[in-house]
Amino acid sequence: SRFCSPACKIEVPERLTVSHEALVRTGLAARCVSIAVREATDEEILLVHSEEYLEAVKKTPYMTLEDLMAFTQQYGDVYFHPNIYHCAKLAVGATLQLVDSVMTGRVRNGIALVRPPGHHSQKSAASGFCIFNNVAIGARYAMQKYGAKRVLIVDWDVHHGQGVQYCFEDDPNVLYFSWHRYEHQNFWPNLRESDYDSVGKEKGAGFNINVPWNKVGMENSDYLAVFFHVLLPVAYEFCPDLVLVSAGFDSAIGDPEGKMCATPDIFAHLTHLLMNLAGGKLCAVLEGGYNLTSLAQSVCQTVQTLLGDPAPLPADLGGPCESVLKSIHCVRSAHKQYWSSDLPASELSAKSLKVAEQKTGNEPEAQEQRSPEEIVWPEPPKRLCPPVRTAVALPEGVACPDACKRCSSAEAPSSLYSLSLHVLCECVCAGSVCRITVSLYILVCVIVCRAVHVLICVCVCVCVCVCVCLAPQGCSDVAGFMQAVLGLLLPLGYEYNPGLVLLVRMPGSGVCESVWQQLAGLLQGLAQGHTLVLMQVRGPVWVKYSPVNWWMCIQDQNWQLCKCTNSCYQQAEYIRYS
Numbered sequence: 001s002r003f004c005s006p007a008c009k010i011e012v013p014e015r016l017t018v019s020h021e022a023l024v025r026t027g028l029a030a031r032c033v034s035i036a037v038r039e040a041t042d043e044e045i046l047l048v049h050s051e052e053y054l055e056a057v058k059k060t061p062y063m064t065l066e067d068l069m070a071f072t073q074q075y076g077d078v079y080f081h082p083n084i085y086h087c088a089k090l091a092v093g094a095t096l097q098l099v100d101s102v103m104t105g106r107v108r109n110g111i112a113l114v115r116p117p118g119h120h121s122q123k124s125a126a127s128g129f130c131i132f133n134n135v136a137i138g139a140r141y142a143m144q145k146y147g148a149k150r151v152l153i154v155d156w157d158v159h160h161g162q163g164v165q166y167c168f169e170d171d172p173n174v175l176y177f178s179w180h181r182y183e184h185q186n187f188w189p190n191l192r193e194s195d196y197d198s199v200g201k202e203k204g205a206g207f208n209i210n211v212p213w214n215k216v217g218m219e220n221s222d223y224l225a226v227f228f229h230v231l232l233p234v235a236y237e238f239c240p241d242l243v244l245v246s247a248g249f250d251s252a253i254g255d256p257e258g259k260m261c262a263t264p265d266i267f268a269h270l271t272h273l274l275m276n277l278a279g280g281k282l283c284a285v286l287e288g289g290y291n292l293t294s295l296a297q298s299v300c301q302t303v304q305t306l307l308g309d310p311a312p313l314p315a316d317l318g319g320p321c322e323s324v325l326k327s328i329h330c331v332r333s334a335h336k337q338y339w340s341s342d343l344p345a346s347e348l349s350a351k352s353l354k355v356a357e358q359k360t361g362n363e364p365e366a367q368e369q370r371s372p373e374e375i376v377w378p379e380p381p382k383r384l385c386p387p388v389r390t391a392v393a394l395p396e397g398v399a400c401p402d403a404c405k406r407c408s409s410a411e412a413p414s415s416l417y418s419l420s421l422h423v424l425c426e427c428v429c430a431g432s433v434c435r436i437t438v439s440l441y442i443l444v445c446v447i448v449c450r451a452v453h454v455l456i457c458v459c460v461c462v463c464v465c466v467c468v469c470l471a472p473q474g475c476s477d478v479a480g481f482m483q484a485v486l487g488l489l490l491p492l493g494y495e496y497n498p499g500l501v502l503l504v505r506m507p508g509s510g511v512c513e514s515v516w517q518q519l520a521g522l523l524q525g526l527a528q529g530h531t532l533v534l535m536q537v538r539g540p541v542w543v544k545y546s547p548v549n550w551w552m553c554i555q556d557q558n559w560q561l562c563k564c565t566n567s568c569y570q571q572a573e574y575i576r577y578s
């Protein structure tokens, strides 16, 4: 009979079966390629673990029950059964198979649904249901076999992956980011080094980011605020070749461990916000997640975003709560000396503290009284999956990029208003096409409020950004631009929840290609991906416009065209028609 310390009884096999069954039931599994799993080799496990630890674990299948129990006692909150060594090798092997498939380009991204999890296990120790550190081995493997120079590990599990921190704390090539329930060191694993001031050691200083949750009940707004104001600015500056996600879903509502209030659909946006990094190379690896309902929903939300489907915004997004603001402030101060992308933290906290004041007092401690099983939340909203992702309106003679749909180029619109409504009605709102690319010449980035009518609201920050890029140094100030997008435009856009994003580009605006791609990619998290990209063409362009009439006559075929592929998230490639 299998003994198990009571702490481990939540780590059950059904975690994988309900997740996979949900993927099959929703039709998502059929849209994925399945990758065969394999056992990891000793050499691969030794990328992170010591020989003596591996040799000891190797003996567990042959141990008597009492030996097994004695062996287990030396570690915390982990169980060993005769078959766990085999399972742990499969978990590592599955992770490495996924890394192979992504690094060789066979797939763009993917998720490894594995048990046992990995992020707590250390060089010579098991911990917290973890035997081998799947993600840490995956990072080392990607660097050794594929020459990945910089690997970003994002750990959104609700527990601190101390095993990953220990493994890479002196390594500037692996940036480890983790948020975790901490409650001023009163929550497991109760480590002093899980706090925000553990920034890494020696050469690794600055490459370890801990965001402690000192209260339970964190919500979607809190998670997004940490992404916008802590993780993403640093991740963009770090510019990874590969993103590994320690995808623990015990940070979702209903989980007995996390006791948080973020809903499963938030993972659609967390995933989306990471998919514009590393050219889209993203490997998600399951860690925790113990409420079978929210786990299955969260896995589906993550996979559907990996497949490129846009997601509606979670409801009621606002600013972060006061406790999170303090954490954000502390971690940004601790890292200020290491990263240049740094809005004056005081500005951030001043702005958001105002918001927080409105929110204080609603820290939902009340939910603690109910048992996790009693907590209910709405099903994630249905997500559209447009048969065609990108349509392009082009003049005759210019070939339509592959995987795009050619839509009849709008007759010269009488005004931006009619253009956007014209295009809107014709293609986007019909839900048949997720995005339209029309080449037109207009300056501002316009966020259309609510789908009902077009309110031309100039979004301050893009004008600021464009001005920034118009600065003498041109778009070398990419950091400044990205900081404004991440720290201003995205939070604003997510709170605004527009019905359409109108993204336009002015000739000579100095916004260089890579930045434009990132902007186009990131903004697809809004308006369910309904993006109207209005491109300026390069070359002699004769434009006649008046406050009312905006149209363009192209003098030649010298086009610069945004070749958006058929995925919402694949990097838009720029090709120049000559």
Ligand SMILES: CC(O)(O)NCCCCNCCCN
Binding pocket: 006, 007, 008, 077, 117, 118, 119, 120, 128, 129, 157, 158, 159, 160, 188, 248, 250, 287, 288, 289
């Ligand atoms: C992968 C992971 O991060 O989800 N492992 C979590 C281990 C939690 C250990 N403590 C359990 C105490 C029971 N209340």
Ligand SMILES: [Zn+2]
Binding pocket: 157, 158, 159, 248, 250, 257, 287, 288, 289
């Ligand atoms: Zn966890």
